[in-house]
Amino acid sequence: MTAPLKSIEGTGDISSVMREIGLRAHAASRVLALAPAEQKNRALAGMAAAVREQASAILSANAEDVAEAKAAGVVAGAFLDRLSLDPTRVEAIAAGIKAVGALKDPVGVVTESWTRPNGMRIERVRVPLGVIGIIYESRPNVTADAAVLCLKAGNAAILRGGSDSMRSSRAILAALASGLEAAGLPQPAVQLVPTRDRAAVGLMLQGLDGNIDVIVPRGGKSLVARVQAEARVPVFAHLEGVCHVFVHRTASLDMAKKIVLNAKMRRTGVCGAAETLLVDRGCATINLKPLVEMLIAAGCEVRGDAATQAIDKRVKAATEEDWGTEYLDAIIAVKVVDDIAAAIAHIERYGSHHTDAIVADDGVAAARFLSEVDSAIVLHNASTQFADGGEFGFGAEIGIATGRLHARGPVGVDQLTTFKYRILGNGQTRP
Amino acid sequence: MTAPLKSIEGTGDISSVMREIGLRAHAASRVLALAPAEQKNRALAGMAAAVREQASAILSANAEDVAEAKAAGVVAGAFLDRLSLDPTRVEAIAAGIKAVGALKDPVGVVTESWTRPNGMRIERVRVPLGVIGIIYESRPNVTADAAVLCLKAGNAAILRGGSDSMRSSRAILAALASGLEAAGLPQPAVQLVPTRDRAAVGLMLQGLDGNIDVIVPRGGKSLVARVQAEARVPVFAHLEGVCHVFVHRTASLDMAKKIVLNAKMRRTGVCGAAETLLVDRGCATINLKPLVEMLIAAGCEVRGDAATQAIDKRVKAATEEDWGTEYLDAIIAVKVVDDIAAAIAHIERYGSHHTDAIVADDGVAAARFLSEVDSAIVLHNASTQFADGGEFGFGAEIGIATGRLHARGPVGVDQLTTFKYRILGNGQTRP
Numbered sequence: 030m031t032a033p034l035k036s037i038e039g040t041g042d043i044s045s046v047m048r049e050i051g052l053r054a055h056a057a058s059r060v061l062a063l064a065p066a067e068q069k070n071r072a073l074a075g076m077a078a079a080v081r082e083q084a085s086a087i088l089s090a091n092a093e094d095v096a097e098a099k100a101a102g103v104v105a106g107a108f109l110d111r112l113s114l115d116p117t118r119v120e121a122i123a124a125g126i127k128a129v130g131a132l133k134d135p136v137g138v139v140t141e142s143w144t145r146p147n148g149m150r151i152e153r154v155r156v157p158l159g160v161i162g163i164i165y166e167s168r169p170n171v172t173a174d175a176a177v178l179c180l181k182a183g184n185a186a187i188l189r190g191g192s193d194s195m196r197s198s199r200a201i202l203a204a205l206a207s208g209l210e211a212a213g214l215p216q217p218a219v220q221l222v223p224t225r226d227r228a229a230v231g232l233m234l235q236g237l238d239g240n241i242d243v244i245v246p247r248g249g250k251s252l253v254a255r256v257q258a259e260a261r262v263p264v265f266a267h268l269e270g271v272c273h274v275f276v277h278r279t280a281s282l283d284m285a286k287k288i289v290l291n292a293k294m295r296r297t298g299v300c301g302a303a304e305t306l307l308v309d310r311g312c313a314t315i316n317l318k319p320l321v322e323m324l325i326a327a328g329c330e331v332r333g334d335a336a337t338q339a340i341d342k343r344v345k346a347a348t349e350e351d352w353g354t355e356y357l358d359a360i361i362a363v364k365v366v367d368d369i370a371a372a373i374a375h376i377e378r379y380g381s382h383h384t385d386a387i388v389a390d391d392g393v394a395a396a397r398f399l400s401e402v403d404s405a406i407v408l409h410n411a412s413t414q415f416a417d418g419g420e421f422g423f424g425a426e427i428g429i430a431t432g433r434l435h436a437r438g439p440v441g442v443d444q445l446t447t448f449k450y451r452i453l454g455n456g457q458t459r460p
Numbered sequence: 461m462t463a464p465l466k467s468i469e470g471t472g473d474i475s476s477v478m479r480e481i482g483l484r485a486h487a488a489s490r491v492l493a494l495a496p497a498e499q500k501n502r503a504l505a506g507m508a509a510a511v512r513e514q515a516s517a518i519l520s521a522n523a524e525d526v527a528e529a530k531a532a533g534v535v536a537g538a539f540l541d542r543l544s545l546d547p548t549r550v551e552a553i554a555a556g557i558k559a560v561g562a563l564k565d566p567v568g569v570v571t572e573s574w575t576r577p578n579g580m581r582i583e584r585v586r587v588p589l590g591v592i593g594i595i596y597e598s599r600p601n602v603t604a605d606a607a608v609l610c611l612k613a614g615n616a617a618i619l620r621g622g623s624d625s626m627r628s629s630r631a632i633l634a635a636l637a638s639g640l641e642a643a644g645l646p647q648p649a650v651q652l653v654p655t656r657d658r659a660a661v662g663l664m665l666q667g668l669d670g671n672i673d674v675i676v677p678r679g680g681k682s683l684v685a686r687v688q689a690e691a692r693v694p695v696f697a698h699l700e701g702v703c704h705v706f707v708h709r710t711a712s713l714d715m716a717k718k719i720v721l722n723a724k725m726r727r728t729g730v731c732g733a734a735e736t737l738l739v740d741r742g743c744a745t746i747n748l749k750p751l752v753e754m755l756i757a758a759g760c761e762v763r764g765d766a767a768t769q770a771i772d773k774r775v776k777a778a779t780e781e782d783w784g785t786e787y788l789d790a791i792i793a794v795k796v797v798d799d800i801a802a803a804i805a806h807i808e809r810y811g812s813h814h815t816d817a818i819v820a821d822d823g824v825a826a827a828r829f830l831s832e833v834d835s836a837i838v839l840h841n842a843s844t845q846f847a848d849g850g851e852f853g854f855g856a857e858i859g860i861a862t863g864r865l866h867a868r869g870p871v872g873v874d875q876l877t878t879f880k881y882r883i884l885g886n887g888q889t890r891p
Contacts, residue, residue, distance in 0.1 A: 415890055
């Protein structure tokens with residue numbers, strides 16, 4: 030058993046500690062890559078049990094984090110809510126681990142296979158990515174959520190949580206470590222960076238001498254922007270979700286109302302929440318007013334173009350900035366567009382290639398929208414709030430990616446793997 | 461029709477020209493992404509015809525390049541061979557374009573689809589990557605080979621060829637441009653960087669303001685190393701192919717001889733050529749001597765460990781450096797290893813995660829090797845020289861990748877695409 034790294038706060042020797050973490054993670058990743066599903070699931074079951082058993086230790090560590098934040102002047106609000114655990118949230122962590130255990134193991138699955146004319150059989154088989162670096166903020170539950178998804182897909186995880194939640198993360202890590210130990214898996218399969226020094230993040234973004242294969246940032250826009258700007262290794266992330274609903278002239282008003290309301294207001298703080306409503310001029314006379322009135326009645330602030338302002342005097346004027354803004358709040362920008370081409374052009378110009386929906390009865394228009402809108406997820410007659418790994422049936426997700434390569438859209442356990450080619454011959458040589 | 465960019469050599473205004481190239485490529489990529497297969501194939505057919513029609517112009521441009529290289533003191537050899545075209549090679553370029561036209565169009569193919577309990581249908585559909593930057597050296601044929609693979613997969617290409625072959629590349633580009641024009645596709649679908657200034661490469665590696673999605677380097681190790689070290693966008697490449705053949709104790713000697721000879725000597729200059737032979741101690745007494753004698757008889761220099769040197773006095777001593785060397789020549793390093801575990805450990809330590817093979821009768825040993833060796837391509841009882849897109853049945857390849865993400869192994873037209881999720885609903889909202 031590898032001894033856990035001690036906290037090195039104040040020693041200043043971050044480079045060598047981080048290098049060592051990278052080497053340990055790489056070595057552990059080779060063990061995990063070959064671990065059978067049963068062994069990984071045993072570790073996950075042990076982790077879930079340990080989180081439950083150690084709930085009081087986790088809660089008291091968290092209470093210290095919360096007390097420190099309050100002492101530092103943080104008052105009640107979103108930050109404190111994200112940082113705080115209670116027995117229900119700890120139980121949710123344990124239940125989440127158990128749910129990941131129940132997912133299908135992606136490793137070893139043959140996704141394609143074919144036989145060549147010379148008799149060679151070629152198989153494309155899923156293998157783990159290797160080592161995944163997770164950089165997150167104050168939510169201590171990410172420590173468990175991210176680590177267990179990585180483990181399920183056979184990857185080692187290097188976790189760098191927020192300074193504010195370090196005690197909570199350490200307490201959760203201790204529970205994860207018990208699960209690894211019980212299953213005979215190496216402790217460095219899940220490591221927590223043992224320092225609050227922000228230089229550790231910079232070192233992770235450089236890839237720890239090639240020992241980090243992918244970075245996943247989990248947090249606000251400034252964190253993601255820094256990671257995307259500085260990372261020298263691939264990043265699975267989205268900077269923002271400026272998601273659109275386009276109501277086509279053939280849309281049924283009832284369906285449009287239902288979808289727009291859900292896309293905007295079900296939860297306003299998720300990345301799949303709609304931020305802009307585009308209404309086809311061909312149906313604006315009939316549909317615009319009821320849609321705007323519905324949104325205002327639901328408590329949503331509406332910022333519109335001239336045509337929308339003319340409908341209802343409660344509509345504020347949208348500025349150029351509004352079209353590209355991810356409000357993550359009960360605010361929506363509304364614009365009347367000339368036709369489907371104008372809607373697609375607007376989305377290309379202002380969108381973030383995350384998730385965009387069309388409401389239309391006309392299948393030809395819908396097909397055009399789905400084809401021409403260059404986003405990770407495009408929907409016809411369904412809410413943008415389905416942009417979620419759970420809703421896709423992936424069981425769980427580590428996030429949503431808007432990059433073009435490898436993982437796009439929800440990143441679940443399958444997306445945390447890569448592949449290799451396995452060739453089975455009986456003596457073939459190349460002419 | 462967009463006017464072609466003039467050569468800007470000596471103007472020093474590289475940044476703005478490259479920015480413009482990036483913007484044009486991005487705009488063209490959106491057109492290509494939606495172009496039907498028939499239109500792309502019409503362009504390819506036009507390109508092949510134009511290469512044939514313009515063969516004499518291409519050959520005389522090439523003659524100027526060759527004359528300049530000779531005037532600069534280049535003597536006959538590999539460099540001049542790579543640079544030189546003749547009627548046979550020009551015909552091969554045209555035939556290659558035609559062959560790409562015959563490949564199946566990957567764009568729009570639904571690779572997975574499923575229906576959710578709420579009735580929503582989710583489809584994972586192939587879409588182009590976007591804009592691909594190709595950075596290559598003296599071979600003028602890459603201008604056509606790379607551009608047409610990108611085009612087939614719906615991508616725009618920005619080509620930055622070697623300074624030595626610029627006239628040849630321009631002449632080939634003119635033929636490609638005729639094909640684009642005849643099919644009504646935008647000229648900036650294929651652009652050639654119009655300057656020999658190396659700063660253009662640096663700007664491409666930075667991604668031209670987000671307008672390059674992937675970089676593919678085609679050339680020697682120093683080019684690939686520079687691209688991998690500096691690129692801020694994903695790279696499909698392999699630095700080197702230090703490929704191994706492991707002869708297991710259960711291998712048939714006949715098969716081992718056949719595969720080793722082919723893996724090493726069929727062509728020594730390809731990345732899938734074997735560079736190291738590992739022989740299981742359990743069969744070394746019988747197999748080592750005939751394998752070594754066969755290699756020497758075939759004109760291969762053998763550098764061995766002590767056990768191999770003891771077999772034949774013509775075997776030179778292998779140094780530590782030999783185990784990690786990609787000779788690309790008729791030289792092989794030979795080592796006797798204790799068992800399959802030692803073979804796998806050797807490959808993990810010295811290999812390049814490209815292509816490695818085991819020769820064995822025992823299926824359990826073979827399965828272990830294929831599972832534990834962490835390379836893009838692993839083979840059982842087949843030659844490492846099958847590491848090639850054509851041999852995989854991909855029709856053509858732009859190269860072989862050893863990175864872990866997205867494209868691994870041969871990169872053909874399918875690997876030059878990404879995907880999006882298309883969701884078909886009938887009014888679903890998220891609870």
